[in-house]
Amino acid sequence: MQYHSTRGGAAEANSAQAVLLGLAEDGGLYLPKTFPELDWRRCIGVDTLTMAEKILSAFLPDIPNMQELVTRAYSGKFETEDLTPTVKTDRFTVLELFRGPTSAFKDVALSMLPQLMTAAKTEAGMQEDILILTATSGDTGKAALAGFQDVPGIRICVFYPDGGVSDVQRRQMVSQEGNNVTVCAVRGNFDDAQTGVKNIFAACQGKELPFALSSANSINIGRLVPQITYYFKAYSDLVVSGQIDLGDPVNFSVPTGNFGDILAGFLAKKLGLPVGKLICASNANNVLTDFIRTGTYDRRRPLYKTTSPSMDILVSSNLERLLYLLSGDTALVAELMAKLNTQGYYTVPADLLEKVQQIFWAGYSDDARGADTIRRVWQEQGYLCDPHTASGWAVAEDYVNQTGDNRPMVVLSTASPYKFPAAVLSAIGGDTAGDEFAQMERLEAVTGVKIPENLSGLRQKPERHTGVIDKEDMLTFVLKL
Numbered sequence: 001m002q003y004h005s006t007r008g009g010a011a012e013a014n015s016a017q018a019v020l021l022g023l024a025e026d027g028g029l030y031l032p033k034t035f036p037e038l039d040w041r042r043c044i045g046v047d048t049l050t051m052a053e054k055i056l057s058a059f060l061p062d063i064p065n066m067q068e069l070v071t072r073a074y075s076g077k078f079e080t081e082d083l084t085p086t087v088k089t090d091r092f093t094v095l096e097l098f099r100g101p102t103s104a105f106k107d108v109a110l111s112m113l114p115q116l117m118t119a120a121k122t123e124a125g126m127q128e129d130i131l132i133l134t135a136t137s138g139d140t141g142k143a144a145l146a147g148f149q150d151v152p153g154i155r156i157c158v159f160y161p162d163g164g165v166s167d168v169q170r171r172q173m174v175s176q177e178g179n180n181v182t183v184c185a186v187r188g189n190f191d192d193a194q195t196g197v198k199n200i201f202a203a204c205q206g207k208e209l210p211f212a213l214s215s216a217n218s219i220n221i222g223r224l225v226p227q228i229t230y231y232f233k234a235y236s237d238l239v240v241s242g243q244i245d246l247g248d249p250v251n252f253s254v255p256t257g258n259f260g261d262i263l264a265g266f267l268a269k270k271l272g273l274p275v276g277k278l279i280c281a282s283n284a285n286n287v288l289t290d291f292i293r294t295g296t297y298d299r300r301r302p303l304y305k306t307t308s309p310s311m312d313i314l315v316s317s318n319l320e321r322l323l324y325l326l327s328g329d330t331a332l333v334a335e336l337m338a339k340l341n342t343q344g345y346y347t348v349p350a351d352l353l354e355k356v357q358q359i360f361w362a363g364y365s366d367d368a369r370g371a372d373t374i375r376r377v378w379q380e381q382g383y384l385c386d387p388h389t390a391s392g393w394a395v396a397e398d399y400v401n402q403t404g405d406n407r408p409m410v411v412l413s414t415a416s417p418y419k420f421p422a423a424v425l426s427a428i429g430g431d432t433a434g435d436e437f438a439q440m441e442r443l444e445a446v447t448g449v450k451i452p453e454n455l456s457g458l459r460q461k462p463e464r465h466t467g468v469i470d471k472e473d474m475l476t477f478v479l480k481l
């Protein structure tokens with residue numbers, strides 16, 4: 001299956017090559033030239049691994065033995081066999097995406113990506129090592145490190161913003177074991193780190209290097225496709241439990257940062273899954289809310305540090321894919337992205353905005369409202385959620401209140417509350433004294449919700465990666481690896 005760049009200026013690649021390349025050479029993102037077909041009904045009522053196999057095979061037909069790859073990626077690695085359980089509350093259904101090996105929703109994709117890459121590498125007859133280069137605002141880093149740890153023929157280097165991730169997230173990363181992993185802090189914020197990584201790709205293009213560069217960010221199509229599965233899984237759960245009939249539309253509220261998670265929902269909809277509205281929930285960094293409401297994307301604004309740091313993003317890379325999928329116009333996408341790069345903003349044509357608004361609805365919730373939501377959801381629904389999930393919940397409520405659309409709502413839960421114990425504890429009125437580990441234990445004592453095992457054991461783990469560098473030095477750092 002042929003893939004091409006959203007900007008139209010790069011050579012086509014088959015699906016295996018697209019996974020190996022990550023970013024297209026014109027700076028665009030890979031998408032299939034012709035959208036894959038799949039009988040979505042055959043993905044309902046089957047187990048999650050089978051769903052994943054069908055969806056991955058439809059998008060990445062040039063990668064063989066998909067069933068085996070899916071089993072290797074997921075089997076026995078998540079807390080539950082169904083990978084992403086749903087929890088019914090009186091108000092909404094919660095789709096828990098954080099039951100993987102690092103308690104991050106990114107485990108869903110980053111458990112799979114290494115398997116896709118090694119298979120694609122074999123398929124392409126590629127001899128040299130791949131170096132995975134990734135910038136993280138917290139959860140991606142650890143999930144990628146865990147996914148790629150000791151995978152033969154692949155090395156991984158993760159950059160994170162110094163002081164820009166939680167203590168637990170930092171410890172998860174710097175304690176990472178494996179003989180093919182590097183972790184380094186960068187002075188600056190997430191956008192600095194991500195821009196630094198993009199610049200390294202640009203600087204290394206066409207150079208003779210001892211490795212081939214690739215990415216594990218959600219710009220890689222092999223990272224995005226595994227995320228489609230959990231929309232089917234949630235829908236299937238609602239059908240199997242008799243809450244909806246096959247074919248009834250379901251709305252999804254998605255805590256959004258880089259626009260990867262919610263774009264996977266759009267891809268599920270394009271495959272035929274009866275997705276109603278996709279609700280894009282932001283925190284105080286509400287650049288996407290403004291875009292979806294007005295058609296102008298404007299990153300010329302301050303970046304706020306919030307209690308939901310994985311959503312503290314001003315440039316949501318995967319939005320570019322949506323613009324292409326809705327317009328089919330690579331020249332337009334290239335022009336808009338160039339304008340974003342040089343002038344810091346762009347406005348989409350009115351007909352394109354109309355298409356966006358038919359599918360998406362957007363809102364945001366700041367830290368104070370997030371805390372209030374955590375408290376209310378705990379007291380009224382008996383469900384303990386983290387600050388990212390709280391944004392999704394609050395904006396889902398706004399959506400229902402403002403539109404009166406009462407179709408079933410699934411709120412995607414993207415992090416364990418134990419990833420952000422201080423914010424969660426203070427929201428429910430608990431004492432936040434002590435370090436994050438003390439806070440985790442108190443949160444467990446107060447709520448009776450169990451600490452995930454991978455987090456409770458962290459305190460004992462030695463810190464193996466302690467470097468901090470300036471963003472200007474990232475290229476030099478990578479060339480020395």
Ligand SMILES: *Cc1c(COP(=O)(O)O)cnc(C)c1O
Binds near residue numbers: 106256260310
């Ligand atoms: C990555 C992340 C998000 C945002 O997902 P995107 O695909 O970047 O939109 C939300 N919540 C948490 C906890 C995350 O780690």
